[in-house]
Amino acid sequence: MHSYNDLLKIINSELNKLNFDKEPQNLYQPINYVIKNGGKRIRPVLTLMSCELFGGDYKNAVSSALAIEIFHNFTLLHDDMMDNADVRRGNPTVHIKWNDNIALLSGDAMSIIAYKLISESPVNLTDILNTFSNTALNICEGQQYDMDFEDNPDVSEEEYIKMITLKTAVLLACSLRIGALSANAKQEDCENIYEFGKNLGTAFQLQDDFLDVYGDTNKFGKNIGGDIILNKKTFLLIKALKEAKGQDYQNLIHWINAKDFNNQEKINAVITIFNNLNIKEYTLQNMEKYYNKAYEIFDKIPIENERKKVVIDFAESLRRRDC
Secondary structure (H helix, E strand, O other): OOOOOHHHHHHHHHHHHHOOOOHHHHHHHHHHHHHHHOOHHHHHHHHHHHHOOOOOOOHHHHHEEEEEEEHHHHHHHHHHHHHHOOOOOOEOOOOHOOOOOHHHHHHHHHHHHHHHHHHHOOOEEEEHHHHHEEEHHHHHHHHHHHHHHHOOOEEEEEEHHHHHHHHHHHHHHHHHHHHHOOOOOHHHHHHHHHHHHHHHHHHHHHHHHHHHHOOOHHHHOOOOOOHHHOOOOOOHHHEEEEEEEOHHHHHHHHHHHOOOOOOOHHHHHHHHHHHHHOOOHHHHHOHHHHHHHHHHHHHHOOOOHHHHHHHHHHHHHHHOOOO
């Protein structure tokens, strides 16, 4: 099996081969901008990795891997519009660099390009298309839940986990399942690798929530506390709203409702409340719970440990990340 870095080089090479230097420029330049803007390429690498795990030729999964990466970036482009975000990966977002209409249409084109690429899958095309389409719909459902939560003062932990599973985790799961399908893996193995990815993705998002509050700014690549400033319904805030009593609760509500404030003062105050309520430890425990559940499911796949090592090493790199 290839290493993660080897597969990453393959993905980047294949992405560079895609030609977006076309007319009209205002449609294709933003697509090129988004794709060239970097990213960890986690999902397409997992697609190729899963294909090789089950004994397949990674080349059978390349078109699907590219489709998944382009679709992922399409969702980020539209998310940035809905969130009115100014920056993505250190650069202006498409709707800021161009405008909303261009961002909307370029995003639509990206989703079509993704479907065109997925339709070129040479193995198990029907199952791969069904997996991809179901996942695309799940992501829309997750995004709608996320938007609904903005106006809901009483979001439960269970509702939040459902939302991040749909919005984030299922695409990791989809990547792994499509890789397995590209290798003609057994149905049971396809389902197990999907569930492994779903739990891995849930842990990954909880970790993002955690790092936004407790990450190292120098390693995280952005200032911490962005979710706090925006009152974003993260796992940490939802738990704090449930557990806070007395002065902690009053202070938390004060900062949530504040319209005019110093960003750093708000961040420090809310983190103090989180610390008083042991939110840090609780979030880490839940993150570990989903990582451990992912490993338990992965253990069920009847493949020798030596072949599994590449996947486990990659999962552990996610588990240990601090950015």
